[in-house]
Amino acid sequence: MSRLTTQIRTEVRLVSRNSEQLLLTLGIPVLLLVFFSLVDVLPTGTDHPVDFLAPGVLALAVMSTAMVSLGIGTGFERMYHVLKRLGATPLGQTRLVVAKIVGVVVVELVQFAVLVPVAYALGWRPDSPNWLLGIAGVVLGTMAFAGIGLSLAGRLRGEINLAVQNGLFLVLLLLGGMVIPFAKLPSALRIAARMLPSGALADVLRDTLSGLGDRPGQSWIVLAVWAVATPLLARRLFRFD
């Protein structure tokens, strides 16, 4: 078994064993999707809330895995000197990072394998969805959120990183057009929200999967900028020790 495969297996096994991360990456998205699809209290502006919610919750799932789960896990690994110890093995930093990325992709596949059928069960019937373009959006979103998560994890102390990642998750969830439409935000917040990676990814997925995008052209540009900028920032800020 190659060193990379060994490390990927370890990453996936440890994530699957972490109940807090499973709650974050699967429990919360499923709960939000089911509850707000069945209880029509959000101002989604559609006859069927699930049409608005399903793409938004898929964006939320990407954010929870690529930013919060990866960021918190990596932050604690840094605090416990796991990264430093692995850095002294023949694994090397590049393979370690690749293994983490593959770990994120595996979790995202599981999330989509659960969330999409749940959304269909709740009545989501997207009109000719462009899944390929949606996947491209997910890739950009994953890059953007992973860059944010690793930038924080590579600089902050473990406990502070935990608090910041969770706080940021909540802010991006509420302002990111994932469950609350941009149109319902105060005008000043709305402008800022459209510039956030969460808002851009939710809008891109809503456009490609449900045809309900708000300003998809702008959202693709915003998402692409975040996808390039935050990994560069992480590369600059990240410290293995």
Place this chain on the structure above:
Amino acid sequence: MGATEATVVVDSLVVRYGNITAVDGVSFTANAGEVTAVLGPNGAGKTSTIEVCEGFRHASAGSVSVLGLDPALQQRRLSERMGVMLQDGGVYPSARVAETVRHYCELYDRGVNPHKLVELVGLGERASSTWRRLSGGEKQRLSLALVLAARPDVAFLDEPTSGVDVHGRDTIRTIVRDLADQGCAVVLATHELDEAERVADRVVIFDAGQVIANGTLSELRSGYDEIRFRSAPDIDLLAMAASIGIVVSRVGADVYVVDAPPHPKLMAQLAGWLADQGHPLLDVRAGAQRLEDVFRRLTSGSEAER
């Protein structure tokens, strides 16, 4: 590498953190088949030096060579043949003992059997326990197993017996000795002088960022023989000195030291005087100074300055 070339060569190493010089012109070597203990008070520069040797830190000046490689530029090649034991942590808290050892055996790919390794470090019954549930000593033994997974030619061990019970220390000491006997150059950083004394072939003593002593245990102890004993707390030291002809110092409530080689005639005079005075003679230890005394002697000046 030639037979006489040292495995680790540290030459005039300087490590600075901003305006602070943590390591100031340090030089020493560590050889294959030997355990080299690096000793020193907190902040003496031991960890910074070892981190440069491991490739984790860059030298501000001077040079370091490990297995003929530059750790800063060739850490990847070095890592194939190097074992590293960090002072604490270094393992996923939720990872189990057996899977952690297997993980590292696969990363190093040196044909080490993970099951046998778990048994070797005495963790067979804890194989399914997670790191966070291990005692301090068990964590140290697991960390040592990860070093052995590399089947290393050079190993850097940071405080390997810290927090380890008596039986665990025996296990670790045996493994470290075996590692050196198999030809590995073991560099062991520790505060525990008695451990270093038991296992080290050579000792490098750091103080205030510099090496203040470097040699084999017998070289460092050379010229500092003593007789140490316990007796009554109220011995008349002047009378005793007058009788045996050598000054006697009280170094504890009932502990005394005679700074002289343990010549049989002197030992007989000492025992005779104590018997005449009706004092007991207990816990006699005669010969070379303990490493702890050597260390105190060498570092006392700088401690006083601080």
